[in-house]
Amino acid sequence: MKLRAFTLTTVTLLLAAAALVQGCRIFSFSGCTRDGFAPGATVMVSELIFHTGCQTLRCPREISYDVRADSNGRISYNRDEDGNCWPNSTKLSFRTIRIPLPTFSNLSGDVNLNSPPSSITIGGWGMDATYGMPSMHLFDYNGTFVGAATAQAVGPDGSWAQFNVPALPNPYSGTYHAKIAVMRWDGIYDEVGDAPINCYGLPLVDADGDGTYSDLDCNDDDPYIYPLAPPDCSGLYWDANCNGQGDMYEYACQSGGGGECCGPGCYCY
Numbered sequence: 001m002k003l004r005a006f007t008l009t010t011v012t013l014l015l016a017a018a019a020l021v022q023g024c025r026i027f028s029f030s031g032c033t034r035d036g037f038a039p040g041a042t043v044m045v046s047e048l049i050f051h052t053g054c055q056t057l058r059c060p061r062e063i064s065y066d067v068r069a070d071s072n073g074r075i076s077y078n079r080d081e082d083g084n085c086w087p088n089s090t091k092l093s094f095r096t097i098r099i100p101l102p103t104f105s106n107l108s109g110d111v112n113l114n115s116p117p118s119s120i121t122i123g124g125w126g127m128d129a130t131y132g133m134p135s136m137h138l139f140d141y142n143g144t145f146v147g148a149a150t151a152q153a154v155g156p157d158g159s160w161a162q163f164n165v166p167a168l169p170n171p172y173s174g175t176y177h178a179k180i181a182v183m184r185w186d187g188i189y190d191e192v193g194d195a196p197i198n199c200y201g202l203p204l205v206d207a208d209g210d211g212t213y214s215d216l217d218c219n220d221d222d223p224y225i226y227p228l229a230p231p232d233c234s235g236l237y238w239d240a241n242c243n244g245q246g247d248m249y250e251y252a253c254q255s256g257g258g259g260e261c262c263g264p265g266c267y268c269y
Contacts (some may be wrong), residue, residue: 029078032085034094037069038125041096045077048091066097096126096192110198113171119152119164122180126192127161129154132183134192136163139177140215146176172215173200218242 037043046064067075080091111117127134133151140146147166154161161180176197181189204213210223218239219225224232225240231247232240240247 030076032077032079033074034077034086035072035074037073037075037096039069039071039073041069041073041125043067043069043075044095044097045075046093046095047078047080049081050091051081097190110200113168113173113199113201116165116168116171116199119162120178120197121160121162122178122195123160124180124193124195125159126182127151127154127158127180128182131185131187134161134180134182135189136161137179137181138166138168138197139179140172141174141176142215144215146171170214171199172202172204172213174204175199216242 044064044066046062048060048062050060067077069075075094077092079085080089082089082091084091086092086094122136129151134154136149136151137145138147147168149163149166151161151163163178176199178195178197179191180193180195181191183189204215205220206213206217207220208217208223208225210217210226212220212226214220217226219242225237225242227242229241231245233248235248238246
């Protein structure tokens, strides 16, 4: 019995050693932390994988997952396949992909569109100007782009950036979103956060009475032009339903109006 027990122990040790050599994961994944991120930031953790189970891969692959920093700027993440944490691992990398931008330090409450400010100062984290000034893109509540501006000034610690308010075509009351992006070393902009701006004073209107407000109606002076209107085959309108497609072509394809084809050259009887 003693010989049998010794043999089993030996086999177990040999299997464990083989597992280590071949890259098997026999340790706990959790237990890594890293400080220094913006509170509330979303960080993408990437890891290079050279083994799967006990099999050596012919080519390495990368896996990624997102974690959120706590109020102290700390993230918790998994060890690499060798059981190491940063900075002892060469297989782990970190990239901040989103930072909360909750404040407008020069605005008190909502914005009156009848007398908007000439500039806004957005507070948060990650307003980096190392490779170029951050940019701001404004979108309405439909997600439609309405204007853009480049930062005029940035805080030395990256906690704020000041932008001139761009001209807004046909502004209306509602919640706009200021998406802030910073330039990377390679000239590409990465979005770092999204700050809502509540605006009032100019309610939405439906000037032509067709049931669609001016923010979505591509011609608010004509009641026969609005989203979801039937495509027109008379030639009077090019795009009666505001979808960016010529009605003559669209009518032949969708409404059975006698069209001979779809695409360029399509026509109706």
